[in-house]
């Protein structure tokens with residue numbers, strides 16, 4: 619394989635640039651020509667395909683977001699859109715594609731692979747919701763962003779002796795809430811995977827008050843319900859006033875942590891190796907801290923599960 623391309627698709631995530639850099643430089647180290655496709659599948663269908671060199675990925679490993687930009691495209695889900703995409707790749711004699719994105723992006727990649735175009739996926743999303751890999755690119759940075767925010771909220775919570783309800787991202791997955799809640803010392807962590815009992819949440823708050831506790835922080839994953847609803851429930855259940863903070867898109871940005879830079883570098887290089895070996899229709903992920911190669915089909919049929927031991931640990935430590 620002499621010519622390959624890379625694109626980023628769906629929500630951006632810190633560490634995507636490290637992965638792009640690794641794809642480009644690994645490819646070049648094999649004597650390949652490597653192209654960057656701008657604006658995801660939308661840009662691919664329009665032919666926004668530019669040659670990359672060693673220098674074009676210089677000074678990006680530390681940057682959040684994606685230098686290739688990202689997009690969502692309904693047209694790419696159609697047969698016509700996919701044929702246009704393949705025609706654009708073929709016009710440039712590109713023989714393989716690395717797609718960095720989430721589950722939806724992989725479905726698009728699988729469609730290209732089904733049409734005979736070699737494609738490898740790298741899981742890039744802060745949500746950590748992709749089956750077949752224990753961690754996704756951007757998750758670690760997002761968790762660190764959240765705990766930085768929790769630490770700051772804790773200062774004001776302590777000063778004013780207040781209860782804060784903090785809503786974090788993750789869509790249907792509770793991992794950001796769980797990891798950030800545990801490492802940020804939250805009093806309660808509410809995640810979509812486990813039903814919560816509001817009586818237990820308020821009991822913890824009231825017991826804390828009795829012990830003279832100066833502040834409390836409750837982390838709620840966006841997949842549970844809006845934080846404002848939790849605040850209302852606490853008021854109705856225990857008559858306690860709370861302050862609500864919705865962290866929002868700040869969680870998607872920022873300079874990637876060392877972990878995400880490493881992850882992007884490892885997965886990017888491996889994706890190129892797989893294309894070179896003639897593999898297709900697969901995701902590169904991490905299992906037991908080693909690189910794992912997983913068929914897209916298994917990613918789609920799998921289910922990401924949270925670590926219940928960690929959830930219980932969070933409960934037992936926040937007494």
Ligand code: ATP
Nearest residue numbers: 628629690691694695719720721722723725726743
């Ligand atoms: P994130 O988790 O950050 O949202 P994602 O990759 O899951 O990332 P999506 O919006 O679901 O984000 O998908 C990105 C793009 O991939 C879509 O805009 C579309 O172009 C393509 N895509 C999604 N689902 C399919 C599908 N079933 N078939 C073909 N292409 C798809």
